[in-house]
Amino acid sequence: MPVPDPPRVALVAITRHGAARLRRLAPQLPAAEIIVADKFAGELAGLANKVKPYSGAMSAQIAGLFAAYDQIVFFVSLGAVVRLIAPHLKSKDEDPGVLVVDDAAQFVIPVLSGHVGGANACAEEIAALLGATAVLTTASDAGKTIPVDILGRELGWRVEAPKINITRVSAHVVNEEPVAFVQEAGSKNWWTRVTALPRNIHLFVRFEDVDLSAHRAVLWVTRREVPAALWRQLEERLVVYRPPAGQD
Structure with a gap:
């Protein structure tokens, strides 16, 4: 599996005070590029x-x-x-992550693309470097539960489901309703949080073992073909993940 390129990070300061705060962080992120008003560049x-x-x-x-x-x-x-950014917004799938460090460098706030775009993870990293607090507002990150739309992304998993399924299943997950997680393939290291797996997530090793009437949604990691009849049966309750070949 190819190693993804590291994110391209810009640290932006407009004022002298902002440049001073930026200077504190920059040495800890040497690959990040600094964008600064020219009159403060010498600092x-x-x-x-x-x-x-x-x-x-x-x-x-x-x-x-x-x-x-x-x-x-x-x-x-x-x-x-x-x-500044409002006129340039397109969609969560296209926009970069945008973050703000407050004037006292006590809080790091993801403003845009926190979840899909990775700004939440970036905020947690920067907060750790500054001794600050990351202010996360997206439901799956704040609630420390499964991020349905990007689960397994760092492992090379490909999500397979209509967007409406992802939306509906995400709601079931964050609302703490019973959700079946079926893993028939792929790395077992998909749960990366330090907290325990939420109690509403029930683990299975085969799809056939799931009582569909007892679960509001199913997350299925598999290499099997999913019949069209099963997609219809589960309507908007199913999201499938495809791990790369050889990852077991």
Whole structure:
């Protein structure tokens, strides 16, 4: 299985105070690039990070940042960031992760693409480096439960289900309703949280062992073909994951 490329991270400061906060974090993320107002660029001299000064309005830089980076960390107020990025939003599948570090560097807030785009995970990493708190608001991350739409992504699993299924099943998961997790293939190391698996998730090794009447949804990791009749029977209650060949 190919190793994914590391995320392209930008650390962005508009003010002198923001540049000072950024300077505290940058040495711990040497691969991150620094985007800073040109009049404050000299204050970041000596860092190993690549520094890209800009002139003019930050609003003129946003389109380029969205195209060039996977995670954009702003040392700017949350309200200012919302106004800056609003004209450039497309969808959660396309937008980069956007984060804000507050003025006191006490909180790291994922603003955009926290879940699918990876900003929540990035926020937790940055918070650990700063001794700050990551403020997570997406239901599966805040509730420490299964992220249905990206489960197994780091293991190379491919999700197979209509979008409406993913939405409906995610709701059953976060609402703590009984959900069957059937694993017939793939790595067993899919649960990466330090907390225990939520009690509403019931584990099975074969689909045939699941009492469908007792479960609101099914998450099925398999290499088997799923008959069209079964998709129809379960309506919007089924999400299937396909692990890469040889991963068992």
